[in-house]
Amino acid sequence: MEEYHYFVAHEFSRQEGDDLRQAIERAFKGTGLKAFFAETEIRCGGYILQKIENRILSTQFGIYDVTNGNPNVNLEYGLARGAGKSTYIICKKGTNVPADLLGLERIEYESYKDLTNKIKEYIIKKELEKVNEIIAQRKAYEKHTMSEEDVLKNCVNLYKAEWLHHKFGYDVEDKDAHSQKAWFADLSDLKDHVIYGPYEELNEQGNYTAFFKIKIDNNQSIEPILFLDVAGGGGGGRMLCGIDFDKPFTYQLFAVRFNYRGKGKMEYRVYNLRNRN
Numbered sequence: 001m002e003e004y005h006y007f008v009a010h011e012f013s014r015q016e017g018d019d020l021r022q023a024i025e026r027a028f029k030g031t032g033l034k035a036f037f038a039e040t041e042i043r044c045g046g047y048i049l050q051k052i053e054n055r056i057l058s059t060q061f062g063i064y065d066v067t068n069g070n071p072n073v074n075l076e077y078g079l080a081r082g083a084g085k086s087t088y089i090i091c092k093k094g095t096n097v098p099a100d101l102l103g104l105e106r107i108e109y110e111s112y113k114d115l116t117n118k119i120k121e122y123i124i125k126k127e128l129e130k131v132n133e134i135i136a137q138r139k140a141y142e143k144h145t146m147s148e149e150d151v152l153k154n155c156v157n158l159y160k161a162e163w164l165h166h167k168f169g170y171d172v173e174d175k176d177a178h179s180q181k182a183w184f185a186d187l188s189d190l191k192d193h194v195i196y197g198p199y200e201e202l203n204e205q206g207n208y209t210a211f212f213k214i215k216i217d218n219n220q221s222i223e224p225i226l227f228l229d230v231a232g233g234g235g236g237g238r239m240l241c242g243i244d245f246d247k248p249f250t251y252q253l254f255a256v257r258f259n260y261r262g263k264g265k266m267e268y269r270v271y272n273l274r275n276r277n
Helices: 014-028 038-043 048-058 071-082 112-142 148-154
Strands: 004-009 033-037 061-065 086-092 106-109 170-173 181-184 193-195 198-200 206-214 224-231 237-241 252-260 266-272
Touching: 004 014, 004 038, 004 048, 004 071, 014 033, 014 112, 033 112, 038 071, 048 071, 048 266, 061 071, 061 112, 071 086, 086 112, 106 112, 206 224, 206 266, 224 252, 237 252
Parallel strands: 004 033, 004 061, 061 086, 086 106
Antiparallel strands: 170 181, 193 266, 198 266, 206 252, 224 237, 224 266
């Protein structure tokens, strides 16, 4: 099974942290779902909050242990909720849960063995269904044959990459781009958003498809290199590997379907997954 990732936030006490991580990882063994732990990001140094936020945004869902009332865990949970990510609160039975979390569904466990079993029961089935849906969508995307002419003819809004916001990269002349200009980014520079924005609402509710026009210099990689997503008001997303591009140095359209629920300022984002630093 292809690997998909989830985010885990918890108190950083050594022994309890190790036991908790092992209990969670035992539950997901053999599923193809792999963990990113907040503690790992802190040990790596750098701008910690931004790195953790990027992990939260790029993972499929998150597990947040509020047993010890750690403010960092609450902050990370808030970031995930604000971004519309799938979240699961866990805590030891008898925990004095903060008032602002009392009304939210949570998984209470009596032991780490109990936690493993409850994750299998309450989280894994639901998330594997989502994974299977992602795989099905990817197969559907692979069949996408809509021409650029048809996309432009039927589009609701057109945003050129150089108009949007960027964390890195720069303008270049490109005769194959829509307006002979494009946004260029060296993916070895920075693990962050190549484009994002424009923070505008859509006029009507309903199902939409965002098309990203991208080209790359090397289409041999089987590792994820880009994450395309639509954020705000009911988004969707997909990862791209090098092999998803038919040819190097040739523009290709990639579709991301999403449902707009009638409110929310929309972002159409391309996130660099290549730089591992």
